[in-house]
Amino acid sequence: MGLVEIATGKVLTSFSVFLFLTVLLLVVARRISTCIVLFSAQSAIIAAEVFATGFQERLAEAYVVGALVLVIKVAVIPRAFFGLANRLKTSHDVKASTTPTQSVFIAAAMIYLSYAAVHSYGQSVHVPEDALAAAVALILTGSFLMVSRNKALMQMLGLLVLENGIFLAALTTTFGMPLIIEIGVFFDILIGLLLMGIFTFRIRDTFDHLDVSKLRRLRG
Amino acid sequence: MKFAINLAQALILILGAPLVRGIIARCKAFLQRRQGASIWRPYSDLAKLFRKEDLVPSTASGVFRVVPCVLFGTTICVATFVPLVQPSALLGSRGDFFLLVYLLALGRFFLSLAGFDGGSAFGGMGASREALVSSLAEAPFLLSLVAVAVLSSHADIAGIAAWTLGQNIFNISAVHILAFTSLAMVVIAETGRMPVDNPTTHLELTMIHEGMVLEYSGPSLAFIEWASAVKLHAMLALLIALFGPWGMATSASVGAISVALLLYSAKVALLIVLLAVIESGVAKLRMYLVPDFLGVASAVSALAVIFTTLVKR
Numbered sequence: 001m002g003l004v005e006i007a008t009g010k011v012l013t014s015f016s017v018f019l020f021l022t023v024l025l026l027v028v029a030r031r032i033s034t035c036i037v038l039f040s041a042q043s044a045i046i047a048a049e050v051f052a053t054g055f056q057e058r059l060a061e062a063y064v065v066g067a068l069v070l071v072i073k074v075a076v077i078p079r080a081f082f083g084l085a086n087r088l089k090t091s092h093d094v095k096a097s098t099t100p101t102q103s104v105f106i107a108a109a110m111i112y113l114s115y116a117a118v119h120s121y122g123q124s125v126h127v128p129e130d131a132l133a134a135a136v137a138l139i140l141t142g143s144f145l146m147v148s149r150n151k152a153l154m155q156m157l158g159l160l161v162l163e164n165g166i167f168l169a170a171l172t173t174t175f176g177m178p179l180i181i182e183i184g185v186f187f188d189i190l191i192g193l194l195l196m197g198i199f200t201f202r203i204r205d206t207f208d209h210l211d212v213s214k215l216r217r218l219r220g
Numbered sequence: 221m222k223f224a225i226n227l228a229q230a231l232i233l234i235l236g237a238p239l240v241r242g243i244i245a246r247c248k249a250f251l252q253r254r255q256g257a258s259i260w261r262p263y264s265d266l267a268k269l270f271r272k273e274d275l276v277p278s279t280a281s282g283v284f285r286v287v288p289c290v291l292f293g294t295t296i297c298v299a300t301f302v303p304l305v306q307p308s309a310l311l312g313s314r315g316d317f318f319l320l321v322y323l324l325a326l327g328r329f330f331l332s333l334a335g336f337d338g339g340s341a342f343g344g345m346g347a348s349r350e351a352l353v354s355s356l357a358e359a360p361f362l363l364s365l366v367a368v369a370v371l372s373s374h375a376d377i378a379g380i381a382a383w384t385l386g387q388n389i390f391n392i393s394a395v396h397i398l399a400f401t402s403l404a405m406v407v408i409a410e411t412g413r414m415p416v417d418n419p420t421t422h423l424e425l426t427m428i429h430e431g432m433v434l435e436y437s438g439p440s441l442a443f444i445e446w447a448s449a450v451k452l453h454a455m456l457a458l459l460i461a462l463f464g465p466w467g468m469a470t471s472a473s474v475g476a477i478s479v480a481l482l483l484y485s486a487k488v489a490l491l492i493v494l495l496a497v498i499e500s501g502v503a504k505l506r507m508y509l510v511p512d513f514l515g516v517a518s519a520v521s522a523l524a525v526i527f528t529t530l531v532k533r
Contacts, residue, residue, distance in 0.1 A: 014392065017394040017397045017398070018397070020398075024516070024523075104516045105519050108520075108523045130394070
C-alpha cells in the first residue's frame, strides 16, 4: 500500500521530465513513424499522470478519463495515423524547415520559457510547477511542430501534441474537467482527425504531394 | 585499506577493459545469430600483437612513435579518477572531472596527429573526422558533468558519487535524467560506437578511429587498442558512478566490497547489453548527421545545467 502511494507521488512529480524528453525527441525526429510512436509514449505518460491524480485525490471519474486516454490516444489515434501514412503512400520524411540542432535549441528555449511563464503562477496557486511547465511546453512545441514541418500529416500531429498540453494543463490546475466535457473533447479529436484525414487525401489527390509549403495557388 | 581498494579498482578498470569489449562482441554476435568469438579473445589479440614486430612507415616522424605511449598514459590516468566499488578514487581530487575531459582530449589530439603523420589518405580523413566529432562532443561532455557537479555541490567525481549514494533512489531529479541522456550520447560518440562510428570495420570510407590507427602494428597497435578498451570501460564506469552508484561499499569490510563488486558487474553487464542492442538495431549515421546528433546532446546538457537552478531553488 505504501509503495503504491510513493509510486503515485513520484509519477506526479518526476514524469514531467519524461514529457520534456519526448518533446526534445519529437523536434529532432526525422521520420513520421518515430513521431507517431513518440506521441503514443507521450500520451501514455499523461495517462499515468491521470491515474496517479485519480488515486491521490480519490476521484473515480479520473480512472474513466485515464482509460479513455489509454484507448484513444495511446492505441486508436497512433494506429489510425500509421494506417493513414501507409495508405497515402508518401515518403517517411517529415520535411522539416529547421535542422535538428536548431529545432532542439528552440525546444530547449521553449522549455525554459515555459518554466519562466508558470513560475509566478505556480507560487501563488498551489500546483506542481514541473507538470504545469510541461503542459505549457507541450502547447508551445505542438505549435512549433505545426509551423516548422511541411508535411500535412505533421500539422495533424502538432495539433494533437498541442491538445495533449491543454489536457495536461487542465489536469494539473483543476484535477481535470468534468467527465462529460472530457468525453466531448475526445469525440472532438476523433472527428477532427477524421476530417483532417479526408482533407490530406484531397490534398494528395489534387496536388500529388503533401508538402504544405507548396500550396501557393488554387486549383480546380 | 582504502588505498588498496582504490588501487584494486583502478586495476580492475584497466585489466578488465578487454573483457568488456569481448562481452560486447559476444552479445552482438548472439543478437545477430552468429557463433561469435570467445569473450577472452581481446586478451589473446593483445598478446599476439605484443609479440609481433613494430613496423613504422618510412615517412613517419618521431610523433608517430610517441603517440601510443601518450594515449595509453592519459587513458590510464583517466581510469584512476573513476570510482568503482567505493565512492573514492586513486587520484581523485577537487575539480578532477575537468582534468578527465581534457586528458581524454589530449589523447585524441595525439592520436589525430599520428593519423596525419602515418602518411596514408585514410589516416588524414579519420583524423579530420575525429577532430570534428571530438570538438563537438567536448561541450556536452563538460556541461553534463558540470550539471551533476552543481547539483551535488561537489567538484570531484568521487564526491558526486558519494552524494548521489546518499540520495533516495526514487528521488532522481530532472537534472539527472537530462545529464544522463546527454552523457550517454557523448559516450557513444567519444568511444566510437555504432551510430557515430563503426568499431568493427577496417575497410570503410567513413571509418574514424580505425582510419587513424591503420598504419600501426605490433606493440604500438596493442597499446592503442588497449587504451580504447580502457576508455570505453572507464566511460561506462563513469556513467554508473555518476547516475547509479547505489550499492557502492560505504565501509571497507569484505562483505560490503564483494556485494559492491557484484552489483558493479551487474550494472556494467546491463549497459553492455544496452550497447549491443543499440549497435545491432541502429544504422550508422551519415557523417553530415553526426553534428546534429551531438547538437542534440549539447542542447540537452545545456538544459540540464539550466535545470540545476530550478531544482536547487
